[in-house]
Amino acid sequence: xxxxxxxxxxxxxxxxxxxxxxxxxxxxxxxxxxxxxxxxxxxxxxxxxxxxxxxxxxxxxxxxxxxxxxxxxxxxxxxxxxxxxxxxxxxxxxxxxxxxxxxxxxxxxxxxxxxxxxxxxxxxxxxxxxxxxxxxxxxxxxxxxxxxxxxxxxxxxxxxxxxxxxxxxxxxxxxxxxxxxxxxxxxxxxxxxxxxxxxxxxxxxxxxxxxxxxxxxxxxxxxxxxxxxxxxxxxxxxxxxxxxxxxxxxxxxxxxxxxxxxxxxxxxxxxxxxxxxxxxxxxxxxxxxxxxxxxxxxxxxxxx
Amino acid sequence: xxxxxxxxxxxxxxxxxxxxxxxxxxxxxxxxxxxxxxxxxxxxxxxxxxxxxxxxxxxxxxxxxxxxxxxxxxxxxxxxxxxxxxxxxxxxxxxxxxxxxxxxxxxxxxxxxxxxxxxxxxxxxxxxxxxxxxxxxxxxxxxxxxxxxxxxxxxxxxxxxxxxxxxxxxxxxxxxxxxxxxxxxxxxxxxxxxxxxxxxxxxxxxxxxxxxxxxxxxxxxxxxxxxxxxxxxxxxxxxxxxxxxxxxxxxxxxxxxxxxxxxxxxxxxxxxxxxxxxxxxxxxxxxxxxxxx
Numbered sequence: 183x184x185x186x187x188x189x190x191x192x193x194x195x196x197x198x199x200x201x202x203x204x205x206x207x208x209x210x211x212x213x214x215x216x217x218x219x220x221x222x223x224x225x226x227x228x229x230x231x232x233x234x235x236x237x238x239x240x241x242x243x244x245x246x247x248x249x250x251x252x253x254x255x256x257x258x259x260x261x262x263x264x265x266x267x268x269x270x271x272x273x274x275x276x277x278x279x280x281x282x283x284x285x286x287x288x289x290x291x292x293x294x295x296x297x298x299x300x301x302x303x304x305x306x307x308x309x310x311x312x313x314x315x316x317x318x319x320x321x322x323x324x325x326x327x328x329x330x331x332x333x334x335x336x337x338x339x340x341x342x343x344x345x346x347x348x349x350x351x352x353x354x355x356x357x358x359x360x361x362x363x364x365x366x367x368x369x370x371x372x373x374x375x376x377x378x379x380x381x382x383x384x385x386x387x388x389x390x391x392x393x394x395x396x397x398x399x400x401x402x403x404x405x406x407x408x409x410x411x412x413x414x415x416x417x418x419x420x421x422x423x424x425x426x427x428x429x430x431x432x433x434x435x436x437x438x439x440x441x442x443x444x445x446x447x448x449x450x451x452x453x454x455x456x457x458x459x460x461x462x463x464x465x466x467x468x469x470x471x472x473x474x475x476x477x478x479x480x481x482x483x484x485x486x
Numbered sequence: 487x488x489x490x491x492x493x494x495x496x497x498x499x500x501x502x503x504x505x506x507x508x509x510x511x512x513x514x515x516x517x518x519x520x521x522x523x524x525x526x527x528x529x530x531x532x533x534x535x536x537x538x539x540x541x542x543x544x545x546x547x548x549x550x551x552x553x554x555x556x557x558x559x560x561x562x563x564x565x566x567x568x569x570x571x572x573x574x575x576x577x578x579x580x581x582x583x584x585x586x587x588x589x590x591x592x593x594x595x596x597x598x599x600x601x602x603x604x605x606x607x608x609x610x611x612x613x614x615x616x617x618x619x620x621x622x623x624x625x626x627x628x629x630x631x632x633x634x635x636x637x638x639x640x641x642x643x644x645x646x647x648x649x650x651x652x653x654x655x656x657x658x659x660x661x662x663x664x665x666x667x668x669x670x671x672x673x674x675x676x677x678x679x680x681x682x683x684x685x686x687x688x689x690x691x692x693x694x695x696x697x698x699x700x701x702x703x704x705x706x707x708x709x710x711x712x713x714x715x716x717x718x719x720x721x722x723x724x725x726x727x728x729x730x731x732x733x734x735x736x737x738x739x740x741x742x743x744x745x746x747x748x749x750x751x752x753x754x755x756x757x758x759x760x761x762x763x764x765x766x767x768x769x770x771x772x773x774x775x776x777x778x779x
Contacts, residue, residue: 202601205604208604208606209605209607218615220619221616221618221619223619224618225615225618227618232706235706235710236705240708240709243714251549253551310704312610313540315549315551316547317549445708479611481614486700486705
C-alpha cells in the first residue's frame, strides 16, 4: 500500500473482502443447528420424491460381463483390525455364523455353507461411492427377503440394521481418511461420542455371536453399521453377497458377507456383516442416525 | 431521488438526449433472477466441495482410475506441489488446484482451494446438504420463472428473436464485438445474441445440468435408465455436470461484464426496482443503428 490504490485495486480488494466475509458467514451459518436442519430438508425431499418414482420392483441397471471393472476399488475398511474377525478369517470363515434377530418370530443363525445352499441371485451392478467414483462388479448372494421371510417379521418391524465386524479407526486407514476428513469434524459432538460407547454396550448384549465378534477393543470403539427400511430390504436386488466376480468375496471387499442394496450409494453397502437386527427404530443404536456415516452427518437416505 | 441524478446528467451538450423510463422487469422476473443467482453461486461452490471428495473425472459407466480425463493431485514433496492433469497433459497448479492452504494455512490436499468451496473446509456431507437444498430451490424457482414467463408472454418477448433481428444477425455480432450497445427503441428489447444466449442457457445448459445431476443418482438411474443412455454412463454424466457448470460460470462472467459495460447502475436499478432508462441519442449514426427496425 505504498502507492495510491487505484479504483480497480480498491474494487478488487473490496470484492475479495466481501467474498471472504460471505464465505465465513456461510461456514458459520452451516454450523448453526437450525440452518443445518433447514438444509437437511433438501435431503428429506430427495427421499420423498425419489420414492414416488420408484416402485418396490424398480431394478437398478444391470450390466454385461464385459462392463465389470478390472479392479473393484475397496473403500472404507479393507482389513478389519478386530482380533475376533482376524481369527474368523484365518479359519476361512468356517466358524462364521450370520445371526438374524430383533423383531422377528424365529431368530436363527446360519453358517456360510448354509447361506450358500439357500436360493441365490447374481447381478452385475454399479457401485457408486458418495465421493463420486463408480465401479461395476458381479455379486452373488442370498436375497435378504429370503432371510427375512424365514425369520418372520413382527408387525412393528420397520428397519433392518446390519452390524459389522470392523472397528472404525479414525487414524489408521489411508482410504477412509478422505471420508473422515469430510465428516464434519469441526462440529463433532462430544456427547455423541459418549453415546456411541453406550450403543456398543447395548450391541454386545444383543447376542452371543455379536459379543464374540465384538472382542475386547474397549468400550470406545465403534463398529460399522448400517440400516435400511423394508422397501429396500425386500427389494429383489437386495442381497447378502458372498461372491464377487465369481470368486469368494475378498477380505478387502467385505468377506465373508456384505450387503448389496442397489439404488443406494456405497456407504449403504455394509461390509463384514455379522448380525442382522430387525428394529422398529434406530434412535438407540450408535448415535441414533442409522449408520456409521450417518452418525458423522451423512444422509440416511443414500439414493443420490 | 434517482430522477434528480438523471436530470443532472441529461444536460450533456453535444447530444440531444431524451430519457424515457421503461418498466422492464416485473417483480416475478426480478425475484426469480436474484434467487437464481444465489442458487447458482451456492450450487457452484458446494459442487466444487463435492468434487473435491474425488477430484478426478472420467468418461463412461465407471471410473478408469489410471486414465482420468482430469485429475487434481498433490506430490509427496515438502511442501507438496499441486498437480493438475488434463487429457494427459500435466500442469503444476500449487496453491490453486491439487494443493492449496487449508483453514490453518498449511498446504492441504484438495482439488479446488477453500475460498471456492462451501463449506470452505473439506466437508463432503456439508457440501451435499447445501447442494441438495439449493438444487431444490433452483428447480422450483426455475419452474416458477418458466411458468410465469410462459403465461405472461415475457419469455417469448425475452428469448425468441424476431425476424428482423435474425436478418441483422451479422450486424448485431459486430455491435457486440465493438461494445456498442443499442439505444432508443432497440434498447427496449434484448438483442439477438442476448436472446439466443438466454435461450441456450435456459433450455439447453440448465436442463442438461439438472439431468446430469440426476444421472449421478443410483436411484434415479433405476427409475429412469434413459439418463444413462443420454450421458453415456454415470461417470460421463459427472463430467458433463462439471463442464456445464464451467460453461455456466463463463455465461455469468460475460453477463456481469456486459451489465457493467452497458450501464451498471441502470441495469442494477432495472433488476432491483424494475425501472430502466432508455436513452435516445440523436446523432449522425453510421452503422451503429443498423439493427434498428
